[in-house]
């Protein structure tokens with residue numbers, strides 16, 4: 064039995080992870096679950112999985128939750144609150160596997176803690192790698208644990224790497240990483256049409272069912288940009304050896320182009336339970352609940368170049384990766400503020416990239432050699448972004 068700490072259990076990745084655990088109850092036990100605000104869903108999960116610990120980050124809601132759980136079948140669960148509690152459960156000695164599925168830079172410190180504690184770290188929270196790439200990869204190395212990517216593209220790349228491959232290394236014989244991208248819901252819209260798209264349209268991804276922030280990121284293609292940065296740190300590859308290829312069907316999840324002309328790809332139905340099951344079971348395999356790929360239903364696999372004009376966020380991400388230092392942290396924080404403002408209908412879809420570009424152009428990029436420098440860049444960028452928001 065392996066014991067699991069699931070950070071962000073109430074989100075889309077959290078739910079998919081619990082689905083896979085449900086199918087493999089003889090292999091896993093749940094030690095800790097965490098949420099921010101969704102205490103109704105968290106209570107249901109506690110009753111079903113009976114974790115020893117649960118974290119409700121919001122302090123007021125934690126008190127409400129405490130009263131509810133005391134009267135439930137999960138009354139033995141210890142309820143904690145606050146950001147420090149996330150770090151506490153991420154390093155518990157009895158935990159073998161930490162699934163990092165909190166959205167945004169809010170997941171940074173708990174992810175780092177799990178890495179330092181030498182856990183098997185299943186990383187969905189791409190923002191933590193974007194914000195603190197070198198620091199997180201060093202923490203994994205020092206902690207002596209294993210980092211396995213859950214993002215479908217990076218999990219696909221990992222699966223196509225040579226036997227015995229560990230993240231953080233440059234694999235021999237790799238010419239390029241090819242990250243596939245669905246292109247999101249606005250792939251076929253013209254620039255002018257993007258001016259009037261709604262929040263509902265941006266959140267309706269054609270192939271994947273995801274949380275609202277990553278859905279908007281997919282629509283702007285910032286998600287792919289963040290993934291380029293994530294891939295660079297995970298696989299030790301520079302930006303110019305990472306290509307993005309639009310593949311609207313989302314059947315090929317990414318590919319590796321080797322120097323001998325071989326291209327290895329991982330294929331499957333677009334369902335996050337596949338990479339989750341892969342990373343949980345690695346180096347073995349077990350059931351995920353995902354139906355087998357039917358080639359007769361997927362006869363057409365097509366590809367096209369992404370447009371930097373239509374999707375400037377992708378260009379901004381490549382530029383931030385090349386700038387290095389705190390540039391990716393600035394990009395990420397400005398994006399989080401911009402997406403939140405778009406979701407709250409304060410700015411238009413096309414303003415997201417404009418705000419991010421303005422913030423980057425007016426920020427001082429520093430060295431990202433400590434967690435304090437990264438957190439400071441994150442804080443200053445959020446303040447600057449909120450200030451600029453008023454002019455939109």
Ligand SMILES: NC(=O)c1ccc[n+]([C@@H]2O[C@H](COP(=O)([O-])OP(=O)(O)OC[C@H]3O[C@@H](n4cnc5c(N)ncnc54)[C@H](OP(=O)(O)O)[C@@H]3O)[C@@H](O)[C@H]2O)c1
Pocket residue numbers: 070071072073074075076077097098099100101102120163164165166167169187188189190213214215271272273274275276277335
């Ligand atoms: N969804 C996908 O298919 C997918 C695919 C690849 C990668 N990812 C990555 O996986 C991560 C999670 O994505 P998601 O789609 O699952 O997001 P989501 O559905 O929005 O869920 C986010 C989770 O994080 C928690 N959370 C939010 N703010 C928090 C805070 N300030 N402190 C602590 N916890 C907080 C939420 O709790 P409450 O629900 O209680 O608010 C929820 O459990 C993101 O980094 C995303 O980029 C997702």
